[in-house]
Amino acid sequence: MSTTQSERLRALLEPLVGSQGLDLEEIAVDSVGRKRVLRVxxxxxxxxxxxxxxxxxxxxxxKLDETNAMGEGEYTLEVGTPGAERALTEHRHYVRATGRLVRFQTHEDGELVARVLAVDEEGLDLEVPGVKGRKATTRRLPFGDIAKARVQVEFNRKSTENDSAGDGDDMTEEEA
Known part of the structure; x- marks a missing residue:
């Protein structure tokens, strides 16, 4: 079984990223003209x-220079974070999204926008905003029912204790 360049790079770089107290979320190698770009x-x-x-x-x-993992050609290394509207694909992503508004694509019900209240091994407890003056309701969503999930950027988001990450996407409309 052959391994792709991305898999080899992940195996090389993931322990180093972990030693810095971070999780390696994604690696992509793209060609831009004659140069290659390694996005981490x-x-x-x-x-x-x-x-x-x-x-x-x-x-x-x-590490890349020491091991020559990118080969002899020129490349640019770009390191960043997932961004404000990150896709949620791992259990830890859902935990990090506690208190945030998330747009879910479910296998059964289609689309759902709700705030993540709690996360456990089986699924999520959500607060579904009320419509047309109705009160918000709570709902349980098992992980198996989720096809896709993406954090939503909110203006005037109410503060929670999870805001310590300082991701900068909770500005008011006046600041935008």
């Missing part, structure tokens, strides 16, 4: 500020 996406439960991104970027660059 990292995150953690507490977020990743610019200093942490710079530290891990330097460590990854040194």
């Amino acid at each position: 996406v990292v995150d953690s439960d507490t977020g990743a500020d610019l200093d942490r991104i710079a530290d891990v970027s330097r460590a990854l660059s040194a």
Whole structure:
């Protein structure tokens, strides 16, 4: 069984990213003209500020140069975080989204937008906003019912204790 370049890079870089207290979320190698771009996406439960991104970027660059994992040709290394409207694909992503508004595509019911209240091993407890003056309701959503999920950017989002990540996407409409 052959391994792809991305799989080899993940095996090489994931322990290094982990040693920096971050999770390796994604690796992509793209060609841009004659140059290649290695995009590495990292995150953690507490977020990743610019200093942490710079530290891990330097460590990854040194490791890539030392091992010649990208070969002889030129490449650009880009290290960043998943962004404000990140897709939720792993259990840890849902835990990190506690308190956030999420758009779900479900296998049965179609689309659902709700706030994540709690996460356990089987699924999510959600608060579904009320429509036309109705009160919000709670709902249980098992992981097996979720086809896709993506965090939604909110303006005027109410503060929660999970806002310590400082991802910068909770500005007011006046600040936008």
